[in-house]
Amino acid sequence: MTLSNEGKKMILALQFVSGYGGEFRSWRLPGASADAYTNMDYQVSIAKKAEEGKFHMIFSADTPALTNDLSNQSPMHQMDPLVSFAAFARETNNIGLVSTVSTTHSYPYNTARTMKTLDVMSGGRIGWNAVSSSMGGVAENFGTRMLPRETRYDMAYEAIEAVQTLWGSFGEGAMVLNKKTGEYADMSKVSYANYNGEYFKTKGPLPIPASPQGQPPIFQAGGGEKGIEMAGKYASGVYANPYTIADAKMHRSALHESAERHGRSGEDIKMLAGFMFTIGDTEEEALERRRQIMDYAPEMETAQRVQYLGMMVNLRISINDININQPLPQELVRQTSPNMMDPRAERVMELIQKGLSVKDILAHGVINYHPVVAGTAVQVADFLEKWFTSGATDGFSIVPDSLHDGVEKFVEQVIPILQERGLFHKDYEGPTLRENMGVPYQYGVR
Amino acid sequence: MTLSNEGKKMILALQFVSGYGGEFRSWRLPGASADAYTNMDYQVSIAKKAEEGKFHMIFSADTPALTNDLSNQSPMHQMDPLVSFAAFARETNNIGLVSTVSTTHSYPYNTARTMKTLDVMSGGRIGWNAVSSSMGGVAENFGTRMLPRETRYDMAYEAIEAVQTLWGSFGEGAMVLNKKTGEYADMSKVSYANYNGEYFKTKGPLPIPASPQGQPPIFQAGGGEKGIEMAGKYASGVYANPYTIADAKMHRSALHESAERHGRSGEDIKMLAGFMFTIGDTEEEALERRRQIMDYAPEMETAQRVQYLGMMVNLRISINDININQPLPQELVRQTSPNMMDPRAERVMELIQKGLSVKDILAHGVINYHPVVAGTAVQVADFLEKWFTSGATDGFSIVPDSLHDGVEKFVEQVIPILQERGLFHKDYEGPTLRENMGVPYQYGVR
Ligand SMILES: Cc1cc2nc3c(=O)[nH]c(=O)nc-3n(C[C@H](O)[C@H](O)[C@H](O)COP(=O)(O)O)c2cc1C
Ligand SMILES: Cc1cc2nc3c(=O)[nH]c(=O)nc-3n(C[C@H](O)[C@H](O)[C@H](O)COP(=O)(O)O)c2cc1C
Numbered sequence: 001m002t003l004s005n006e007g008k009k010m011i012l013a014l015q016f017v018s019g020y021g022g023e024f025r026s027w028r029l030p031g032a033s034a035d036a037y038t039n040m041d042y043q044v045s046i047a048k049k050a051e052e053g054k055f056h057m058i059f060s061a062d063t064p065a066l067t068n069d070l071s072n073q074s075p076m077h078q079m080d081p082l083v084s085f086a087a088f089a090r091e092t093n094n095i096g097l098v099s100t101v102s103t104t105h106s107y108p109y110n111t112a113r114t115m116k117t118l119d120v121m122s123g124g125r126i127g128w129n130a131v132s133s134s135m136g137g138v139a140e141n142f143g144t145r146m147l148p149r150e151t152r153y154d155m156a157y158e159a160i161e162a163v164q165t166l167w168g169s170f171g172e173g174a175m176v177l178n179k180k181t182g183e184y185a186d187m188s189k190v191s192y193a194n195y196n197g198e199y200f201k202t203k204g205p206l207p208i209p210a211s212p213q214g215q216p217p218i219f220q221a222g223g224g225e226k227g228i229e230m231a232g233k234y235a236s237g238v239y240a241n242p243y244t245i246a247d248a249k250m251h252r253s254a255l256h257e258s259a260e261r262h263g264r265s266g267e268d269i270k271m272l273a274g275f276m277f278t279i280g281d282t283e284e285e286a287l288e289r290r291r292q293i294m295d296y297a298p299e300m301e302t303a304q305r306v307q308y309l310g311m312m313v314n315l316r317i318s319i320n321d322i323n324i325n326q327p328l329p330q331e332l333v334r335q336t337s338p339n340m341m342d343p344r345a346e347r348v349m350e351l352i353q354k355g356l357s358v359k360d361i362l363a364h365g366v367i368n369y370h371p372v373v374a375g376t377a378v379q380v381a382d383f384l385e386k387w388f389t390s391g392a393t394d395g396f397s398i399v400p401d402s403l404h405d406g407v408e409k410f411v412e413q414v415i416p417i418l419q420e421r422g423l424f425h426k427d428y429e430g431p432t433l434r435e436n437m438g439v440p441y442q443y444g445v446r
Numbered sequence: 447m448t449l450s451n452e453g454k455k456m457i458l459a460l461q462f463v464s465g466y467g468g469e470f471r472s473w474r475l476p477g478a479s480a481d482a483y484t485n486m487d488y489q490v491s492i493a494k495k496a497e498e499g500k501f502h503m504i505f506s507a508d509t510p511a512l513t514n515d516l517s518n519q520s521p522m523h524q525m526d527p528l529v530s531f532a533a534f535a536r537e538t539n540n541i542g543l544v545s546t547v548s549t550t551h552s553y554p555y556n557t558a559r560t561m562k563t564l565d566v567m568s569g570g571r572i573g574w575n576a577v578s579s580s581m582g583g584v585a586e587n588f589g590t591r592m593l594p595r596e597t598r599y600d601m602a603y604e605a606i607e608a609v610q611t612l613w614g615s616f617g618e619g620a621m622v623l624n625k626k627t628g629e630y631a632d633m634s635k636v637s638y639a640n641y642n643g644e645y646f647k648t649k650g651p652l653p654i655p656a657s658p659q660g661q662p663p664i665f666q667a668g669g670g671e672k673g674i675e676m677a678g679k680y681a682s683g684v685y686a687n688p689y690t691i692a693d694a695k696m697h698r699s700a701l702h703e704s705a706e707r708h709g710r711s712g713e714d715i716k717m718l719a720g721f722m723f724t725i726g727d728t729e730e731e732a733l734e735r736r737r738q739i740m741d742y743a744p745e746m747e748t749a750q751r752v753q754y755l756g757m758m759v760n761l762r763i764s765i766n767d768i769n770i771n772q773p774l775p776q777e778l779v780r781q782t783s784p785n786m787m788d789p790r791a792e793r794v795m796e797l798i799q800k801g802l803s804v805k806d807i808l809a810h811g812v813i814n815y816h817p818v819v820a821g822t823a824v825q826v827a828d829f830l831e832k833w834f835t836s837g838a839t840d841g842f843s844i845v846p847d848s849l850h851d852g853v854e855k856f857v858e859q860v861i862p863i864l865q866e867r868g869l870f871h872k873d874y875e876g877p878t879l880r881e882n883m884g885v886p887y888q889y890g891v892r
Binding site: 025027028034035038040044064066069070071072073074075079080082083086087090091105106107109110113114116117118120121137140141142143175177179182183184185187190200201202203204205206207208209296 | 471473474480481484486490510512515516517518519520521525526528529532533536537551552553555556559560562563564566567583586587588589621623625628629630631633636646647648649650651652653654655742
């Protein structure tokens, strides 16, 4: 299998997080909207800015539960991403809108109905990230306990098929609206869904017509054998979090193979790699901003991060033993070696060699969930180019540290570079998410 | 118990139906938007017009199922009322937005989350019509059979309490957003819901702050002992369908008594009586429009209506035996008497005595679900005044035959009359639905 992006352009998703950004204390930054979580004017302004930059889509991860301590951090997710999407659908024209909706904790009829309504209302711009909700605390909000992975995935398959069957139940062309003859709908094109699974049953029909893209494409998030298998069967897009190009290639290959096992083409699944950034006019300015965000954290947390950093290079260090504003002392540097369990360790070694202070190494985001670039717009563009041209991924799911100026900086500084280099489209290919992603039209179950 | 409206003003709700109106073939009228169901620009324009008229609220009844034959009729409900409400919330400023969400077929966590998000986003303008979904075909969309009434109401009580507990779980003042101290939320004001019912369990918390009205008020729809009992415990508003002033007074008294049994004041529950109208410059013009809508119906349906009309006055008649464009022949008129089972029969007798043609009697809406006035704006205002000043109801839930011009006519012609007569407010009392309805603030379970 060859993974090539020759002649192609990258796909970009903006992770909306909770309206603040990937750094959960960035709400404290000067200029940031502390109330982004509840401020819909602000959220819409971010969506518009992303559209100005021709982002293919906004992606809202979601979990129906409070999943972090809000004492000093902003929430991980929106109040309700689909409510925000209704506003975005009205106030933007081209950008896709992809949200997670749990396959475990929502009735297929309700999921199908709300997402299809949004799809019709947005002119075919909605996508469904179908996840089984594995986070702790979620099941308890629905009166159950977390189910075994096997069961969650069995349910997810059923949920997707039930939803797609409902979507297809109001056939294409069923809306007639002929005032002269009085025919409102052609009921011969409307059929029961009669979906009868082990976990989900639904009769239908769902009385909502096809959108310009037929129905929302399915997305899948995360790796794991089960996830990749499910993606091969259903997904048009995958949100992945590879830390290295090698990881990404493995994941992308596995997705292509899975698609082919299910009678589809690897090209039908677009992988989007998570990527976080802080843009400054200089690398030092970007680092300074990340140091600032680090300073918002309680000391305890910084202590833990220092300890964790040590583990990545097989060192036992404590914040009490070292000066984090200094490089590691030479005798410690000599003892370092990359921890083979962690793909991010090589990057840490590199920065230690360069003689950066411990704080600056952390500021570079080496222990973040995603690869991070703290630097100039050119450095960010270089990173994306390198990954993309190596064939590692179809695109990126980018997470600004803080949306309040991060989206603007990316749109105004990084995107023009990517466009100039021929790596990113200059305009939307069409009005629907499927057209912009380059994935086939679909209506009903495949 | 005295039911008086002295010194009060009536509350008005606009029933949104599916975007078309109370007559399901009105989509064929010249000037009507045949695509109102999917056309969000149009729907928003109706919401704005209603707000211009100072309507207290839009009310969207809802059932998660296709409940009528769409061959020549528009659907009974919207694609998804909460999606439309997100748009209305953004594009209006004062009007309340009340939707049905099933207490049987939605998880309390999901209901609580979406409604509270809308409530925050709209600045405190959302209401929840909590109904147990008794319509055929609904349960099958959720893989079950229709439950006995008893069970449905037990579940409804639990659903409301679970939702209200979740609403209250993120305490007032919990959002701090202090950039200086770094405190995002005061977690001592956030608590688990730990709702543990027989049908619904949910742990929470739901991380959404209070809206300016605390949380959405509860509405209840329909009469029946169980419904009235539930309203007394929870509801701030009730959608009722009395056909006569006497019916309405009985219903309103029952609601007041029920409220008092639950330690509340009768004044805390506002009853809104359903009412349909067609406005013309003359009564004849209004009737002509209703004849036109009747002509859109298949002959079979008109035949059934004629037969049904006969039954209301204890006559066996068939469309084949009479000329519906003529008054009933005198020998038939002599045989009529009001069917005591039907509160609408008196009105039919009256119109027969007046010598109207059978078609015109039907055109007056005598066998409609709601009382109907087909006439001038003054006639409509007179009807509302008579009911209101008699103390029959706190207000009305009005249903135009067709929204496309019916809302405009009501706003431009009827409302000024009501205002002049001192029966309707001239402006919104405040920014929230609770303030406009005159019902107390509430947060969490009472
Ligand atoms: C980029 C990315 C995005 C994800 N988004 C979500 C999400 O929105 N909601 C969620 O509950 N889980 C999300 N997950 C978690 C995965 O769906 C998955 O549950 C996780 O990888 C654990 O795998 P398992 O479910 O096979 O146990 C995400 C994971 C990744 C890598
Ligand atoms: C004005 C009015 C509005 C109603 N709205 C709804 C609605 O939106 N959805 C629904 O399923 N039922 C609705 N109903 C039905 C009632 O909630 C109730 O189910 C019905 O009166 C039957 O009573 P029962 O549930 O006690 O059997 C409405 C009834 C009335 C009179």
